[in-house]
Amino acid sequence: MKKREGEGSSRKNGDAAREQDTGSCSSPVVAAFKVFQQELDTKHDKYERLVKISRDITIESKRTIFLLHRVANVPNTEEVLKEAELKLEGVRQKIGQVAEELRGEDIHQFHRAFTPGIQEYVEAVSFLHYIRHRSLISLEEINARLVYMRAEGGDPKASAEGPAPGAQVLTFHVTPSDYLLGVADLTGELMRMCISSVGNGDIDTPFQLSQFLRQIHDGFSYIGNTGPYEVSKKLHTLRQSLGKVEDACYALHVRGSEIPKHMLADVFCSRTALLDSDEGVA
Structure with missing residues (x-):
């Protein structure tokens, strides 16, 4: 019995020594x-x-x-x-x-x-x-x-x-990608600016915005699929904004003279809603 106890104590001492050696060896890694x-x-x-x-x-x-x-x-x-x-x-x-x-x-x-x-x-x-x-x-x-x-x-x-x-x-x-993404978001603000201008009876600003948005769209078209992935995703929104502004300009050009200025914004919003519904069906 004493021999077994001695063997157990020596085994414990050996394990502790090995653990100490292992710790010292792994200290550079730690x-x-x-x-x-x-x-x-x-x-x-x-x-x-x-x-x-x-x-x-x-x-x-x-x-x-x-x-x-x-x-x-x-x-x-x-x-x-x-x-x-x-x-x-x-x-x-x-x-x-x-x-x-x-x-x-x-x-x-x-x-x-x-x-x-x-x-x-x-x-x-x-x-x-x-x-x-x-x-x-x-x-x-x-x-x-x-x-x-x-x-x-x-x-x-x-x-x-x-x-x-x-x-x-x-x-x-x-970065060029952040610049392009910011300009793509700008088109949505220009579309809202077009709505405000029409509501105030300003007929010239929508046509200026339409031409400007068309130039931006053409510039993005040159990039195509070679640009960042996020740019191609926002190109769809850009086309929507351009389509809404061009559709409003068409309505103003055809019926602008016969619609009172205080009702132009209502016509713009109604045609925009119709365009959105058509896109949803498609």
Whole structure:
């Protein structure tokens, strides 16, 4: 019996020694995985911060778009446009925070975190540009406004002036795919602008919008299936918006002279609803 107890104690001591040896052998592996854990946690935290910033960018951009739709209903449009520009300046400061988070990082690892906000910003800034200039803003013009001067220990601030002494220049580049997706969403806002213009008795704006939307549609047609997958999905919505505006312009051209101005919006909405029902049947 004593011999068995001695054998059991020696076996336990051997197991403990082997466990200690195993722990010492695996310690470099454990240390390496701890490093990997820290890197993954850091990237995850950065990703979540970018998602929150993108959400703020989306909200403020949508508010700017809603504000710009008031242009058709106010006598002094310049005040609305200036207020919209101030809101967009705040959005650009938020994009500066994105640029700060991406400093030294691979943008493609975090692109899905902030792309919704950037698309919404492109939609808002292109809508404002169209109202002012009746043209489409280019990708280069958008990126030219996303240059930031970051002072030591300070937040990045957009500035058109040269860099101050000791300041660091940060730039954010909107990707071509985000630009195309934002412009595709712009067509829906232009269709709503057409409805508001018709409701105010403005017959010229719908024809201008129809021509502009046709040019955008032709541009997307050149891309075809070679562009990003999301662009091909939004092309259907673009065609719907163009069809509704062209259908309204047809009604205005044929019957516009005989319909009172205060009833033009009702005619537009009725023909739009009829077009939607036809698409649903098809």
